[in-house]
Amino acid sequence: MSDTLLIFAPRGIYCPEADIYIDPWRPVDRALITHGHADHARPGMGHYLSTAEAAPVIRHRLGEIALDTVPYGETVEINGVRFSFHPAGHVPGSAQIRVERGGEVWVVSGDYKLQTDGINTPFEPVRCNTFITECTFGLPVFNWAPSKVVADEINAWWRANAAAGVFSICGAYSLGKAQRILAALDPSIGPILCHGAVEATNEVLRGQGIGLPETHHVTSDTDVKAMRGAFVLAPPSALGSTWAGRFKPASTAFASGWMALRGVRRRRAADRGFVMSDHADWAGLNTAIRETGAERVFVTHGYTSVFQRYLSEQGYDAGIVETEFGDETEDRE
Numbered sequence: 001m002s003d004t005l006l007i008f009a010p011r012g013i014y015c016p017e018a019d020i021y022i023d024p025w026r027p028v029d030r031a032l033i034t035h036g037h038a039d040h041a042r043p044g045m046g047h048y049l050s051t052a053e054a055a056p057v058i059r060h061r062l063g064e065i066a067l068d069t070v071p072y073g074e075t076v077e078i079n080g081v082r083f084s085f086h087p088a089g090h091v092p093g094s095a096q097i098r099v100e101r102g103g104e105v106w107v108v109s110g111d112y113k114l115q116t117d118g119i120n121t122p123f124e125p126v127r128c129n130t131f132i133t134e135c136t137f138g139l140p141v142f143n144w145a146p147s148k149v150v151a152d153e154i155n156a157w158w159r160a161n162a163a164a165g166v167f168s169i170c171g172a173y174s175l176g177k178a179q180r181i182l183a184a185l186d187p188s189i190g191p192i193l194c195h196g197a198v199e200a201t202n203e204v205l206r207g208q209g210i211g212l213p214e215t216h217h218v219t220s221d222t223d224v225k226a227m228r229g230a231f232v233l234a235p236p237s238a239l240g241s242t243w244a245g246r247f248k249p250a251s252t253a254f255a256s257g258w259m260a261l262r263g264v265r266r267r268r269a270a271d272r273g274f275v276m277s278d279h280a281d282w283a284g285l286n287t288a289i290r291e292t293g294a295e296r297v298f299v300t301h302g303y304t305s306v307f308q309r310y311l312s313e314q315g316y317d318a319g320i321v322e323t324e325f326g327d328e329t330e331d332r333e
Contacts, residue, residue, distance in 0.1 A: 005081075006099060006106050006132070008321050013108060013132065015099060018078035022097055022108050025324035032083060034110025035094035036061055036175060039326040049076070051085050053121070053208065054093025057175060060204045072121065088112035089123030090278050091176030092205055098126050106130040107292060111325075113277065114284040117147050117180045119210060125291035132298045132321060133289060136279040137257050138307035144257070144281040150274055151184035157253065157272055162190045162229035167247040171236035171270070172255045174198045176278045178233055179205055179212060181255060187213045191227050194218065195234035195243065218243075239270070257281070289316075301325040 007014050012024030012031075020030045027044035034040050034050075036057035041050075043062050050058055052069040059067060070076055072095065075084045085095035090111040099106045105128040112134070116122050144150075158168040172178045174197040182202070185192060192215045194202060199217040206212060216222065218232070224246050232247055239252055257277025258264040264273075280288060289297055289311070296317040299307050304320045311318035 005101055005104055006108070006130075008323075012323075013321075015081055017101065018081040018083070020078060020083075022099075023110065023325070032085075032097055033058060034085075034088065034097060034108070035091055037091065037111070039324070040110060051093045051095050054095065056204050056208055057091075057093065057201065060200070086126050087121040087124045089114065089116070089120050092120055092179070092208070092210060094120065096126055098128065104129055106132065107294075109133045109288070111136070111279055112288065113280045114287060115144060115147055118183050119176075119180050123288070125288060127293050129294060130296040130298070131289060131292045131294035132300065133285065134279065134325070135285055135299045135302035135304060135307040137277065137281050138285055138299065138303040138310075140282045142257060142260055142277075142281045143283065144277060145275065147184070147276075150276050154181065154184060154253075154255070154274055155186045155189065157251070158185070158231050159189050161251050162231075165228045165249070167224075167228065167230055167232055167250040168253070169232040169234065169239060169244055169247055169250050170253045170255055170274075171234060171239045172198075172276075173278075174201045174235050177255060177276065178202075179210065180276070180278070181233060182212045182215065185213060185231060189231070191216055191230040193222070193224075193227065193230050193232045195232075195238050197235050197238075198233050218246075 011026040011028050013022040021028045022032045023034050023040040024031050029046040031045040032049050035054050041058050048065055048067040055069045072085055075082050082100040084098045088094040088096050088110050097108045107126045107128040112123055114123050161168045172181055178198045194215045202212055238244055252270045253272035254268050254270050255274040255276040259273030259275045297311055298319045298321045300321040300323045308318045308320050
């Protein structure tokens with residue numbers, strides 16, 4: 001296997017023969033982008049290429065940029081290297097990027113999950129020789145319950161609060177997690193209110209035909225007293241703010257994979273923690289890696305040392321890649 005099809009350079013994952021980067025974290029001339037989260041789609045690139053489904057959010061977040069799109073599965077050839085984008089199941093439009101030259105195949109996972117959620121194109125395994133995988137939740141303690149189980153928990157919490165005239169304020173990231181929660185809510189319980197960052201993303205995704213329940217954008221003119229018992233969806237950074245203080249009485253919650261750890265739940269000081277993630281859990285990571293058929297695996301952003309050691313013990317040629325990609329612990333909205 002070649003060590004030069006992709007290299008790990010100071011600006012990001014780089015393909016020298018095509019002179020192009022994948023999710024670079026510093027400005028470059030040409031960038032392939034796996035999805036629209038801020039740690040993967042950064043400003044300052046000369047030219048961007050993404051899936052057609054990811055493009056509206058990327059444009060919404062980055063403004064006027066030179067961005068071309070490609071459908072899932074379609075091949076783009078650059079100087080003899082073939083690139084294609086394949087569903088990652090992480091957030092709308094998210095992709096794994098397949099890189100092929102002379103029969104050798106690498107896949108860069110971006111962020112991904114194997115759970116289906118009704119919002120995203122489901123994850124598809126891509127066969128390769130070398131797999132560069134995230135391992136945000138690369139410990140056995142991370143084991144996600146089925147999506148419907150978590151949805152039922154959230155609706156039961158909201159229903160009880162609404163019956164008592166209490167607002168249900170839930171912190172969730174405005175791209176992906178928020179829409180996944182919205183799709184799971186039972187609108188018959190009451191009105192659904194959204195912070196501006198969430199509602200702006202909702203509107204972009206509705207424009208792509210993604211079905212979401214009716215929501216109300218909370219502005220300075222919103223009569224929140226008339227909506228007691230509503231479900232309120234906001235970025236994590238908004239909880240505990242003056243904005244959230246308008247909703248009284250209220251019960252608060254966070255939806256995150258990190259809610260599986262009691263220490264994180266305590267630090268968040270919320271009334272409830274719902275274990276819901278747009279990243280793969282331990283079983284999902286292992287399934288995805290196995291289904292690629294890869295002999296060599298590089299792990300990045302997460303429990304890299306532990307997961308790399310585990311993969312080595314399973315017989316993989318495993319290494320660690322230091323990147324500037326983030327994870328769900330950061331309130332980057």
